[in-house]
């Protein structure tokens with residue numbers, strides 16, 4: 671490793687103030703950031719640890735929604751009685767992330783700020799039509815994930831939490847990489863009074879929705895209604911794990927499984 675200053679922030683203002691310094695970088699659980707530093711893919715002069723900021727922690731019910739603080743670990747979301755009752759599919763999804771070590775360190779804020787193309791949370795955030803809260807504003811899910819490892823977060827902006835509206839039914843199905851457990855393809859389906867949302871992760875550069883499936887499911891929330899909807903292979907990921915053709919096929923299979931599991 672090379673030298674850098676480490677600062678354990680005690681409040682959001684403290685963290686935001688330090689973030690103004692040149693090359694400063696936030697650290698949540700370090701699950702992505704520390705390997706990135708070891709590989710010299712980033713060389714921040716200062717690390718600002720968000721782990722001691724009480725305002726970023728915890729899960730609470732807020733009327734017809736739940737709010738999850740940015741520093742909440744995946745294992746906490748998985749175990750939470752509040753999440754299990756309000757949006758069981760979200761608790762189950764958190765339990766599918768990585769392995770126990772990753773789930774005990776990794777955070778929802780770090781996951782969505784990083785926006786790995788194969789991460790699970792982006793699919794949940796988009797399908798559940800969540801709102802990302804930052805120290806500066808609120809960002810609708812559809813506007814938050816903007817590209818490969820890119821988000822709408824600006825300079826000095828810190829994710830403080832995510833507000834998930836409760837839905838009538840939801841399910842997440844993931845075809846995982848057996849080594850990393852990241853999604854080769856993951857599909858999150860959510861049905862609410864406002865309609866149906868289908869969000870796909872792992873298949874492209876960034877999470878995306880499938881409007882044709884959403885319209886078909888809004889007309890008839892059945893497996894049969896989407897069985898013939900194949901997404902185009904153009905622009906899908908193709909790598910040693912799966913071809914674009916296979917990923918396109920998997921999107922349909924995972925979506926049908928998710929609809930079936932919604933009951």
Ligand SMILES: Cc1cc2nc3c(=O)[nH]c(=O)nc-3n(C[C@H](O)[C@H](O)[C@H](O)COP(=O)(O)OP(=O)(O)OC[C@H]3O[C@@H](n4cnc5c(N)ncnc54)[C@H](O)[C@@H]3O)c2cc1C
Nearest residue numbers: 698699700701702703768776777779780789790829851852
């Ligand atoms: C072996 C392994 C397997 C994994 N498997 C999966 C998987 O199956 N599914 C999956 O979805 N993920 C998986 N992950 C990713 C993991 O779940 C973490 O969520 C992810 O690595 C981010 O980690 P972190 O929360 O510790 O954030 P960090 O690594 O600390 O930070 C990541 C990035 O986000 C920024 N950041 C952190 N918090 C904030 C904030 N509040 N506001 C703004 N920016 C912030 C940091 O500056 C950094 O750029 C895996 C990771 C590993 C190492």
